[in-house]
Amino acid sequence: MAKVMRHLTGFSAAYLLLTAFPLAAETLIVTLFSGDVPPYIMKVNGKRQGITIDLFTLLAKYTPHEYVLREAPVVRAMHEFDLGRIDIEPGVTPAWRKHRPVPGIYSIVYEEATDVIVFKEKNRFELNDVSDLYGKTIGVVRGYSYPGYDQAFASGKIKKVENSIEEHLLKQLALDRIEQIFLGYRTVLYFKKQGGLFQNLAIGDVVGRNSISLRLHPSKAHLLPGINAALKKMLDSGEIQAIFDKYQ
Structure with a gap:
């Protein structure tokens, strides 16, 4: 019994020592x-x-x-x-x-974030391959990367126009200053929900997942x-x- 009590006492001491010093905030x-x-x-x-x-x-x-x-x-x-x-x-x-x-x-x-291509409905097309965008201009957010398309951007096969603000990029699209953009799916949904200029923008195929x-x-x-x-x-x-x- 004394041996058991000594074991319990040691356990209690160790437990108290651990609980007395929680991980610091x-x-x-x-x-x-x-x-x-x-x-x-x-x-x-x-x-x-x-x-x-x-x-x-x-x-x-x-x-x-x-x-x-x-x-x-x-x-x-x-x-x-x-x-x-x-x-x-x-x-x-x-x-x-x-x-x-x-x-x-x-x-x-x-x-799991998804990036999509976005158009006005009149400009919509199916995107099956990078080559479907050759000769076209794509609006993107400055600093964002799209690995499947970066080589085509760098070579000039696809022209890239950058804007630092998502809403401004969507306005360029809505006002026919650009025909298609790459943007995060959640961001597009948010702005479409606001109505106005963005309500009838068309969400196309996935261009990236992260x-x-x-x-x-x-x-x-x-x-x-x-x-x-x-x-x-x-x-x-x-x-x-x-x-x-x-x-x-």
């Missing part, structure tokens, strides 16, 4: 690129809202950390991440950042298991899907 800086990227980031009545804001509000419920959302232009945000002044970049796939000085480390995938994760600075690698566990709970519970559904 940290304040993490999360980058939001300046400007609106609906439905992920937008300003409505002066207040920031969207998928990304809701995602981190939810993540804060499942982890002990505080997430401070900080806006910055894309180039500055990339530089700040490399310097370790930004801890998390949301909405990224590793291929987009593999050439950065600090590629970062990645969470589990929380979204597995989306959170990109963490390597200095925060110790936090990745806890963040991954939280994301998995949010996925399994359907809470992340509910956020997506809210904005489409």
